[in-house]
Amino acid sequence: MKYQPKDSSQSPRFCGIRTFMRLEHIKTTDDIDFAIVGVPFDTAASNRVGARYGPDHVRNASVLLRPYNPDQEINIFEHCSGVDYGDIDVIPGNIHRTYDRIVEGIIPLLQKGIIPIMIGGDHSISLAHLRAMAQVYGPISLVHFDSHGDTWDHYYGEKYMHGTPFRRAVEEGLIDVEHSIQVGMRGPLYGPTCIEDARDIGFEVIPMREMRKLGQENVIERIQSRVGSSNRPVFVTFDIDFVDPAYAPGTGTPEVAGPTSHEALEYVRSLTNFNIVGFDLVEVLPAYDHGDITAYLASAVAFEMISLIAIKKRDKVVQAPYSEQKN
Numbered sequence: 001m002k003y004q005p006k007d008s009s010q011s012p013r014f015c016g017i018r019t020f021m022r023l024e025h026i027k028t029t030d031d032i033d034f035a036i037v038g039v040p041f042d043t044a045a046s047n048r049v050g051a052r053y054g055p056d057h058v059r060n061a062s063v064l065l066r067p068y069n070p071d072q073e074i075n076i077f078e079h080c081s082g083v084d085y086g087d088i089d090v091i092p093g094n095i096h097r098t099y100d101r102i103v104e105g106i107i108p109l110l111q112k113g114i115i116p117i118m119i120g121g122d123h124s125i126s127l128a129h130l131r132a133m134a135q136v137y138g139p140i141s142l143v144h145f146d147s148h149g150d151t152w153d154h155y156y157g158e159k160y161m162h163g164t165p166f167r168r169a170v171e172e173g174l175i176d177v178e179h180s181i182q183v184g185m186r187g188p189l190y191g192p193t194c195i196e197d198a199r200d201i202g203f204e205v206i207p208m209r210e211m212r213k214l215g216q217e218n219v220i221e222r223i224q225s226r227v228g229s230s231n232r233p234v235f236v237t238f239d240i241d242f243v244d245p246a247y248a249p250g251t252g253t254p255e256v257a258g259p260t261s262h263e264a265l266e267y268v269r270s271l272t273n274f275n276i277v278g279f280d281l282v283e284v285l286p287a288y289d290h291g292d293i294t295a296y297l298a299s300a301v302a303f304e305m306i307s308l309i310a311i312k313k314r315d316k317v318v319q320a321p322y323s324e325q326k327n
Contacts, residue, residue, distance in 0.1 A: 003083050004023070004067065004081065008063070013063040019036075020299070023036065023083050027085055034116070034117055038059075040052040040053065041098050041121045048285055049285075050285045057250075057286040062302070065299060071265075079310040098125075098128070100128075102129065107132050117278075118278075118279070118280040122162040122282060123162040123282045125282065126237050127169055136277075141175075142237065143234060143274070144203075144237050146238075146239040146242050147185060148185065150239075151170075177202025183205075184208050184211065186208035186255050216263060216266060232275060234277065235280075237279075239282050240283050243297065247297060250293075252285050264301065279302075
């Protein structure tokens with residue numbers, strides 16, 4: 001494959017400019033299957049801010065990643081090619097102009113069938129990601145790992161915050177809610193409607209307590225059943241606070257009693273049958289990341305996502321062209 005990481009057995013990890021997994025930093029849509037895209041916007045956060053530094057933090061940790069995934073039994077770069085595409089030039093404090101820039105930045109990737117892996121940033125950025133996906137693929141299935149549903153109608157009277165993106169996305173017709181699911185919701189709420197509202201607008205929701213009762217294999221079956229067709233375009237969004245703060249303290253709104261890091265990675269590994277066309281990883285906040293353990297986990301989540309892309313290429317899973325999928 002054309003683009004792959006530097007070999008850290010030949011070039012020390014502390015050498016060179018920081019990119020994800022030591023990939024080439026090239027803004028190209030030629031000869032690549034995926035692109036890492038930083039989206040360092042965090043001024044729609046309601047509690048701690050600082051996730052704007054998340055992309056750099058995850059990139060720094062990712063230098064420890066190697067090309068062979070023993071859990072999926074695949075050498076990624078024998079089957080696919082990818083680059084670190086750099087960051088979207090966001091506008092701090094202006095969410096709407098930032099959304100426009102995000103859409104403009106990733107549409108060229110999507111139109112070439114390249115899978116963007118976006119690293120945030122707070123969760124508000126997912127609305128822009130879904131807008132771009134819907135322009136290319138039409139309404140898209142959403143698999144959402146999080147401790148919060150992010151389906152508030154407003155926060156402080158504001159319609160566009162990191163707690164509102166998926167309600168806005170449903171209102172805009174970006175999501176195929178009948179084939180979308182949210183998993184991991186937990187923690188104190190303002191009332192019972194905080195969960196029921198997400199169900200009322202069409203999502204299947206599996207709160208954390210129910211996940212524990214079902215067991216991981218049954219939750220995975222529920223996810224697969226909800227999405228359905230293997231040809232249906234899927235967007236995966238992974239808020240790092242899905243994971244228990246014992247394993248991921250570096251985030252803005254931590255909630256206790258979540259999955260372990262092992263369980264979180266197993267959920268991502270289980271998505272092999274899906275036609276994933278985009279992925280984001282959000283809410284990594286370096287200032288609270290003791291020993292960089294959140295960054296190491298976040299980089300591992302992104303690594304598993306790249307592995308899924310490689311598996312699809314290895315198995316020669318051919319999806320319909322984006323123009324046909326949209327129709």
